[in-house]
Amino acid sequence: xxxxxxxxxxxxxxxxxxLINKAYGSAAMxxxxxxxxxxxxxxxxxxxxxxxxxxxxxxxxTDKNVESVHRLLTEDSRIxxxxxxxxxxxxxxxxxxxxxxxxxxxxxxxxxxHASTTEQKQERIVYWQDLLLMGQDECFxxxxxxxxxxxxxxxxxATKRLSAExxxxxxxxx
Numbered sequence: 001x002x003x004x005x006x007x008x009x010x011x012x013x014x015x016x017x018x019l020i021n022k023a024y025g026s027a028a029m030x031x032x033x034x035x036x037x038x039x040x041x042x043x044x045x046x047x048x049x050x051x052x053x054x055x056x057x058x059x060x061x062t063d064k065n066v067e068s069v070h071r072l073l074t075e076d077s078r079i080x081x082x083x084x085x086x087x088x089x090x091x092x093x094x095x096x097x098x099x100x101x102x103x104x105x106x107x108x109x110x111x112x113x114h115a116s117t118t119e120q121k122q123e124r125i126v127y128w129q130d131l132l133l134m135g136q137d138e139c140f141x142x143x144x145x146x147x148x149x150x151x152x153x154x155x156x157x158a159t160k161r162l163s164a165e166x167x168x169x170x171x172x173x174x
Contacts, residue, residue, distance in 0.1 A: 001048060003034060007041040060090040066102045069095060073105070 006016040021028045072084050085092040099105050134140045
């Protein structure tokens with residue numbers, strides 16, 4: 001508005017920049033921006049709002065994206081922000097805003113113990129049945145190597161981050 005006033009008062013662009021810098025100090029617009037707006041107002045522009053742009057929306061936090069994020073979280077509670085961002089082709093920070101602000105959910109609210117699914121239990125049964133059948137062959141036992149005070153550990157490579165679950169604000173405590 002100050003630039004518009006200077007144009008209507010007949011000030012030059014250089015004078016306008018000096019007045020803007022004097023009035024606003026370090027919070028003033030850059031010289032190039034003042035010149036751009038000065039030229040717009042000199043050419044008859046009255047509106048101080050930026051021009052509408054075509055292409056991408058100013059924010060990807062649309063109702064459609066909020067619904068898509070909600071659907072993905074409902075389908076897979078262990079999905080990460082980056083995975084959601086990649087699937088929906090929006091920024092990770094935007095996904096974080098949608099989850100926390102629009103959906104009102106906490107991120108990584110609790111850890112979920114690794115419980116075997118019915119399919120995993122069935123696969124384990126099949127594996128052990130195969131192992132028992134192999135044990136009936138005497139040659140099988142000859143191929144086993146033993147050692148003194150040796151422990152073999154089987155561990156899951158899943159990290160603490162992967163075991164986190166998306167939960168709502170009203171979800172019960174673990």
